[in-house]
Amino acid sequence: MIKIAPSILSADFLRLGEELKTVEEAEYVHFDVMDGVFVPNISFGLPILEQVRKATDKFLDVHLMITQPQKYVERFCAAGADMVVFHLEAAEPEDIHAAIDAVKTCGKKVGLALKPKTPAGSLAEYLNDLDMVLVMTVEPGFGGQRFMADMMPKVKAVREMIDRSGRECDLEVDGGVNIETAKTAVLNGANVLVAGSSIFKAADRKNYITCLRG
Ligand code: DX5
Ligand code: ZN
Numbered sequence: 575m576i577k578i579a580p581s582i583l584s585a586d587f588l589r590l591g592e593e594l595k596t597v598e599e600a601e602y603v604h605f606d607v608m609d610g611v612f613v614p615n616i617s618f619g620l621p622i623l624e625q626v627r628k629a630t631d632k633f634l635d636v637h638l639m640i641t642q643p644q645k646y647v648e649r650f651c652a653a654g655a656d657m658v659v660f661h662l663e664a665a666e667p668e669d670i671h672a673a674i675d676a677v678k679t680c681g682k683k684v685g686l687a688l689k690p691k692t693p694a695g696s697l698a699e700y701l702n703d704l705d706m707v708l709v710m711t712v713e714p715g716f717g718g719q720r721f722m723a724d725m726m727p728k729v730k731a732v733r734e735m736i737d738r739s740g741r742e743c744d745l746e747v748d749g750g751v752n753i754e755t756a757k758t759a760v761l762n763g764a765n766v767l768v769a770g771s772s773i774f775k776a777a778d779r780k781n782y783i784t785c786l787r788g
């Protein structure tokens with residue numbers, strides 16, 4: 575089943591509660607945390623996540639674009655994340671393993687994200703511990719960028735790695751997803767689609783989410 579994760583980075587923050595209601599058709603809510611170091615932008619963090627948690631029962635997919643995720647993952651779990659996803663490039667392998675273990679100890683789902691230049695092969699040592707892999711289809715940091723179709727061989731390669739492992743593991747794409755690019759991503763093996771600007775710009779968000787699912 576294809577799951578849709580609207581990214582509230584593109585929502586109207588002054589009306590976030592109402593904005594969340596307009597995307598209830600979706601399975602997840604995607605929450606983008608940026609620290610101004612790992613990516614050249616700053617978004618929002620723990621106090622806003624706590625508020626979002628109070629406002630919705632949806633599955634909260636928290637995407638950390640921060641350095642040293644091992645220092646913060648437990649606090650994001652406590653603030654209401656259902657799944658915490660951080661970047662493979664954001665710390666040394668031993669700290670990435672520690673962050674994965676910390677999320678699992680909190681009883682939450684865990685995922686690893688790959689920037690466009692990071693090859694699928696670098697996932698190998700982590701894959702058996704993951705609930706989700708996130709392949710970025712833009713350089714992380716900003717909403718509203720163009721989908722990188724040249725990431726599709728990587729999406730396909732990750733799908734093959736997951737299938738070979740025989741484990742249940744989702745494959746999410748994030749960046750530039752709209753009705754056209756969603757089809758391409760799904761064809762290559764993605765089953766969770768993040769979409770920010772395309773959903774929040776749509777006149778009928780509910781219908782747009784249904785169309786994204788294909
Ligand atoms: C980008 C974020 C995305 C962003 C996607 O760094 O990780 O989740 O909100 O926005 P769109 O769908 O507009 O590309
Ligand atoms: Zn994201």
